[in-house]
Amino acid sequence: MDLFKRYxxxxxxxxxxxxxxxxxxxxxxxFYLTQLTMSAYYSVVVIGLCVLMGYGGQISLxxxxxxxxxxxxxxxxxxxxxxAFKDYGIVAFLNKIGLLIDGQSLYGETxxxxxxxxxxxxxxxxxxxxxxxxxxxVLKLKGHxxxxxxxxxxxxxxxxxxxxxxxxxxxxxxxxxxxxxLPGIEVSGSFGDRVLNYYIAWGxxxxxxxxxxxxxxxxxxxxxxxxxxxxxxxxxxGVNTSRYKLYIFILSxxxxxxxxxxxxxxxGGIGPSEAGVMKSVRYVAIVAVGGMANIWxxxxxxxxxxxxxLRGVFGSYDDAVFGVILVIIMLFxxxxxxxxxxxxxxxxxxxxxxxxxxxxxSVEN
Amino acid sequence: MTPELFLQYLFAGxxxxxxxxxxxxxxxxxxxxxxxxxxxxxxxxMLGGMIAxxxxxxxxxxxxxxxxxxxTMVVGALIEIVFIRWLDSPSVLRMIIITIGLSxxxxxxxxxxxxxxxxxxxxxxxxxVTSVSILGAKISPQVLWVIGVxxxxxxxxxxxxxxxxxxxxxxxxxxxxxxATLCGINAKNMVTLSFVLSAGxxxxxxxxxxxxxxxxxxxxxxLAIKGFTVAVIGGLGNSLAAVAAGLLLGxxxxxxxxxxxxxxxxxxxxxxxxxxxxIRPHGLFGSSDLASLKEF
Numbered sequence: 287m288d289l290f291k292r293y294x295x296x297x298x299x300x301x302x303x304x305x306x307x308x309x310x311x312x313x314x315x316x317f318y319l320t321q322l323t324m325s326a327y328y329s330v331v332v333i334g335l336c337v338l339m340g341y342g343g344q345i346s347l348x349x350x351x352x353x354x355x356x357x358x359x360x361x362x363x364x365x366x367x368x369x370a371f372k373d374y375g376i377v378a379f380l381n382k383i384g385l386l387i388d389g390q391s392l393y394g395e396t397x398x399x400x401x402x403x404x405x406x407x408x409x410x411x412x413x414x415x416x417x418x419x420x421x422x423x424v425l426k427l428k429g430h431x432x433x434x435x436x437x438x439x440x441x442x443x444x445x446x447x448x449x450x451x452x453x454x455x456x457x458x459x460x461x462x463x464x465x466x467x468l469p470g471i472e473v474s475g476s477f478g479d480r481v482l483n484y485y486i487a488w489g490x491x492x493x494x495x496x497x498x499x500x501x502x503x504x505x506x507x508x509x510x511x512x513x514x515x516x517x518x519x520x521x522x523x524g525v526n527t528s529r530y531k532l533y534i535f536i537l538s539x540x541x542x543x544x545x546x547x548x549x550x551x552x553x554g555g556i557g558p559s560e561a562g563v564m565k566s567v568r569y570v571a572i573v574a575v576g577g578m579a580n581i582w583x584x585x586x587x588x589x590x591x592x593x594x595x596l597r598g599v600f601g602s603y604d605d606a607v608f609g610v611i612l613v614i615i616m617l618f619x620x621x622x623x624x625x626x627x628x629x630x631x632x633x634x635x636x637x638x639x640x641x642x643x644x645x646x647x648s649v650e651n
Numbered sequence: 652m653t654p655e656l657f658l659q660y661l662f663a664g665x666x667x668x669x670x671x672x673x674x675x676x677x678x679x680x681x682x683x684x685x686x687x688x689x690x691x692x693x694x695x696x697m698l699g700g701m702i703a704x705x706x707x708x709x710x711x712x713x714x715x716x717x718x719x720x721x722x723t724m725v726v727g728a729l730i731e732i733v734f735i736r737w738l739d740s741p742s743v744l745r746m747i748i749i750t751i752g753l754s755x756x757x758x759x760x761x762x763x764x765x766x767x768x769x770x771x772x773x774x775x776x777x778x779x780v781t782s783v784s785i786l787g788a789k790i791s792p793q794v795l796w797v798i799g800v801x802x803x804x805x806x807x808x809x810x811x812x813x814x815x816x817x818x819x820x821x822x823x824x825x826x827x828x829x830x831a832t833l834c835g836i837n838a839k840n841m842v843t844l845s846f847v848l849s850a851g852x853x854x855x856x857x858x859x860x861x862x863x864x865x866x867x868x869x870x871x872x873x874l875a876i877k878g879f880t881v882a883v884i885g886g887l888g889n890s891l892a893a894v895a896a897g898l899l900l901g902x903x904x905x906x907x908x909x910x911x912x913x914x915x916x917x918x919x920x921x922x923x924x925x926x927x928x929x930i931r932p933h934g935l936f937g938s939s940d941l942a943s944l945k946e947f
Contacts, residue, residue: 438925441917603759609753
């Protein structure tokens with residue numbers, strides 16, 4: 287029965303996804319699907335971060351860094367021409383076992399590049415290994431130090447992307463080919479594949495949600511919540527807190543990197559702004575609005591806010607909107623906006639003011 | 652490397668170093684009274700410089716700087732009163748997110764007021780090519796202004812905290828807030844004052860550095876992360892050690908330019924930050940026993 291309850295929202299989500307596609311089909315507004323696809327990928331980063339922040343209680347201001355690692359590696363590997371090295375040992379070997387593919391650039395130049403599947407696996411694994419390497423020391427830190435350390439990681443990745451000629455410097459990487467998942471199913475930005483790609487992206491979201499829902503209702507999830515509640519107590523109860531924190535950190539990094547790979551193939555390129563600090567802050571903002579420990583809240587907010595932002599609704603106030611959201615939510619509704627009970631809010635606020643007044647009176651006397 | 656070139660790099664390092672130290676001291680003042688790291692610290696520096704540049708278009712330079720510093724102090728006070736004062740023992744995570752949000756708001760406001768263009772105050776004495784020669788190295792007089800003003804501020808602050816009753820009250824709050832309140836000190840006002848003070852010194856630094864380093868709306872975060880690095884190297888809350896740490900970071904950065912491309916400069920500071928956080932989170936000069944008692 288419990289299981290049934292857990293999966294009903296997933297079925298509901300599936301129904302919503304399908305009906306949105308049908309509505310856009312019949313109203314001929316299928317251009318919305320492009321932004322919905324992008325929002326779906328960004329939401330994968332958000333729900334991964336949500337489990338890290340809400341359940342593990344660990345803030346990360348560097349998740350755009352993992353997204354960029356995934357995206358940039360996939361982009362470089364699938365566009366960098368290895369033809370000149372064709373006869374070198376390692377390249378020849380990779381070519382022989384089928385990890386390289388031939389292609390043609392826009393100008394008719396012959397290309398020899400890494401197969402998207404191989405590139406994807408390398409990109410995601412690299413992000414995982416980096417998360418493992420920095421996660422150990424970073425997650426020993428708490429509060430401000432943790433925030434600054436992850437922020438620092440994000441800045442380093444951003445700087446590397448911006449300063450290395452190999453990663454295209456300020457221009458980023460373009461002309462990234464599509465990613466054939468299976469014959470006939472390709473992640474690409476081409477017009478004809480729009481509906482297909484919408485479903486690929488949402489398929490990924492649904493798989494991610496299922497995985498995380500199972501995770502947080504398992505032994506690991508309970509351990510994580512105990513860490514958030516009181517780390518010392520969890521430790522005393524025999525929960526290996528540092529190991530669980532590391533697990534969830536790596537998992538969320540993998541999610542971010544995978545989303546990065548898909549977005550890069552979908553857009554046909556990636557630029558350094560994807561690695562920027564504002565992107566990381568944006569992911570944190572969305573998790574905060576959704577109500578830290580609330581995957582559904584994070585998912586809904588991730589879709590809504592990213593969709594509005596991608597549609598350009600906020601205009602030149604795009605970043606400012608996320609700043610306002612962060613401040614307002616954290617001041618008035620640290621539990622997220624889906625859990626606001628307005629009446630109770632007003633009562634507790636007025637109680638706060640009364641208390642403050644009393645305090646001031648007592649200080650004066 | 653010739654001795655002249657060495658000195659040239661050294662002076663560049665010291666100039667940046669004292670600016671980082673001032674930002675770090677701004678972090679420390681607020682951290683000591685509240686236990687909060689104010690992520691919007693770099694924005695105070697930006698505001699100081701940008702407001703002074705605007706004011707200078709219709710008033711003399713010294714007056715423009717004074718007005719800019721005063722306005723920034725008012726902004727600092729407003730930020731504390733509107734967003735922080737009334738929160739009932741907020742969690743660290745919540746405070747981090749609020750101050751990050753505030754820094755974005757200040758930055759976006761600056762973007763819409765001043766635009767993306769890079770501006771600068773005029774040199775206080777002479778112009779871009781005026782230089783004094785020290786031991787064979789050519790130094791702009793503005794560098795001496797930066798070093799002089801920042802040293803004066805550090806000296807002034809340590810005298811303030813040591814000898815004035817207001818400074819003592821602030822120190823009492825940082826040592827034990829409850830006990831200070833029981834002694835009749837209004838702890839909440841001390842917190843506001845700490846925001847005003849760190850906004851003020853940030854703004855002064857923003858004005859004196861503007862002719863050399865220029866000001867634009869997005870200079871804040873970079874300065875903030877370097878200031879934080881310096882604060883951590885010195886040991887969070889320890890302002891005199893922050894000066895030493897600031898000089899250290901400034902000089903390392905200056906010499907790194909001779910080996911690595913300029914674009915990696917920020918990555919160096921952040922790598923040092925990560926390294927310090929991993930190895931000695933209590934700072935080079937701090938004691939680990941003391942640090943374990945604090946809450947980060």
